[in-house]
Amino acid sequence: KNQVEQSPQSLIILEGKNCTLQCNYTVSPFSNLRWYKQDTGRGPVSLTIMTFSENTKSNGRYTATLDADTKQSSLHITASQLSDSASYICVVTFYGGATNKLIFGTGTLLAVQP
C-alpha cells in the first residue's frame, strides 16, 4: 500500500533553534518527493522537490534530504523563526497509470516559540 508517514506529529522549539522533520514512504514506482509548508487556513506552499537521483535540495533555511534506498526523507530547518510555525507536509508522487498520483503525509505541526 502506498503510504507516507511523518514524524513527529508535532514539535515545539525555541526561536533560533534548528529542527529536523522526518518522512518515510512506501510508494512505488517513485517519481518525486516534495516538502510543503502550510500555514493555518492557507494552501500548501512548495519548499523543495527532489527526484530519485537527488540527495539534497536547499531553499534558504530549509534543506531537504532524500535516501531513495531506505525511502526516507528529512527536512532540516536552520535558525528557526516565529514565521516557521506551520504544518510541514511530505508529498510523494508516483506513476498511477495515465496520470501521476500524489500521496500526502499527515504532516508535522511545528510551533516556534519566542
Add this chain to the structure above:
Amino acid sequence: GAVVSQHPSRVICKSGTSVKIECRSLDFQATTMFWYRQFPKQSLMLMATSNEGSKATYEQGVEKDKFLINHASLTLSTLTVTSAHPEDSSFYICSADSPGQAGGGYTFGSGTRLTVV
C-alpha cells in the same frame, strides 16, 4: 513562478444552498486541476481530478452530483457544492498541474473555508 488563485477565501452559506468555488491559474495554462478537502488536523484528501474540456474523475466515495466540477478553460476550474449541509463544512483547496513550471507543477491555491449553517 506559477500562481494559483482561489476564490472566495471564506464563505458562509445556509443549509440547502449551493456554493461555487473558483480556481484560476494566473500565469500558466493548467491542463489538469485537482480539488482537495481538508479537515482540521488532517492531511489533504483528493476529491477529484479535472481535465480541461472533459469530465472530472472523482475519487471513491465522493458524490459527483453533490460536488460539481467544471474545467471549461485552461485557466479556470470551478467546484460547486450543491445543496450544502453542515457536514460539508470544511477547507477546500485546489491545485493546478502544468509540466515545466517551477516547482514541478502542483501549485496550490490558498484554500476556501466553507461553513454551512
